[in-house]
Amino acid sequence: MLWLNSTSPHLDEEARNGAIAVMVVGSIEAHGPHLPLGTDTLVTQALVERATEKEHAVVLPPLPFAYVPENRHFPGTLTLSPEALLKVLGEIADEVGRNGFEKLLLVNGHGGNNAILNAFVMSRSSERRPIVYAYLSPWETPKDVEERLAGGLQTGHACVIETSRVLALFKELVDMKSVDHAARTGSTNLPKGVMSSYWWQAKALELYLGDPRMATVEKGEMLNDFMVENIVKAVRSVNEDTITPNVADDFAKRAFKHVSSR
Ligand SMILES: [Zn+2]
Numbered sequence: 577m578l579w580l581n582s583t584s585p586h587l588d589e590e591a592r593n594g595a596i597a598v599m600v601v602g603s604i605e606a607h608g609p610h611l612p613l614g615t616d617t618l619v620t621q622a623l624v625e626r627a628t629e630k631e632h633a634v635v636l637p638p639l640p641f642a643y644v645p646e647n648r649h650f651p652g653t654l655t656l657s658p659e660a661l662l663k664v665l666g667e668i669a670d671e672v673g674r675n676g677f678e679k680l681l682l683v684n685g686h687g688g689n690n691a692i693l694n695a696f697v698m699s700r701s702s703e704r705r706p707i708v709y710a711y712l713s714p715w716e717t718p719k720d721v722e723e724r725l726a727g728g729l730q731t732g733h734a735c736v737i738e739t740s741r742v743l744a745l746f747k748e749l750v751d752m753k754s755v756d757h758a759a760r761t762g763s764t765n766l767p768k769g770v771m772s773s774y775w776w777q778a779k780a781l782e783l784y785l786g787d788p789r790m791a792t793v794e795k796g797e798m799l800n801d802f803m804v805e806n807i808v809k810a811v812r813s814v815n816e817d818t819i820t821p822n823v824a825d826d827f828a829k830r831a832f833k834h835v836s837s838r
Contacts, residue, residue, distance in 0.1 A: 577590065604642075639664070669708055717802045725740070729790075744797045759786055759787070
């Protein structure tokens with residue numbers, strides 16, 4: 577059920593019946609020359625909507641503004657600062673909780689959001705409601721399947737995997753004619769474990785990886801089915817989770833026992 581499509585009394589009823597809220601955190605960023613800027617937001621939202629037909633949740637509109645400082649040298653990329661994103665996420669979570677929802681699951685659409693979502697979820701232990709969960713990598717596909725579909729080439733951004741996903745959902749938004757060669761890639765050659773602000777820019781020179789020309793609708797449908805199942809499992813696990821609310825209650829009592837306002 578979509579938050580935006582719901583009436584006020586119906587939404588209230590959902591909260592009272594213990595529905596969980598789900599929100600996609602996507603991105604707006606260049607995805608090679610051929611995929612839409614909103615790829616991470618569009619794909620993840622479409623698959624979350626499909627998944628929540630199987631496992632009930634109230635789905636918020638996706639947050640497209642997220643954390644993409646690394647791709648700002650390509651037109652169309654928009655990023656928030658970490659501070660702004662943390663504040664926006666915090667205020668949205670507070671508002672979801674104020675409307676009576678006990679649990680909020682964030683479903684991530686962009687690998688670059690991982691670190692900040694991790695920090696956000698951990699920081700929410702200082703707020704009792706709603707309990708915030710995050711599914712950081714809903715796109716994961718069994719390694720052997722991914723390698724077979726990608727012909728062993730690099731994956732991870734606007735690659736055959738992601739291009740197939742978009743082709744299967746939004747074929748009309750893909751400009752395959754703009755890709756006429758496999759990705760040129762590079763490296764900083766820094767040893768494993770040593771990073772800089774520019775590791776990604778040094779690697780993804782054209783903001784795509786591998787060879788997107790191998791993408792097909794059929795591959796995309798298979799990959800999207802995996803992702804829907806991943807999301808169904810995640811939503812179900814949050815729906816059924818009784819341990820975390822008990823831990824949260826106990827934690828709040830002990831961690832904040834000297835703070836009178838709680
Ligand atoms: Zn992407």
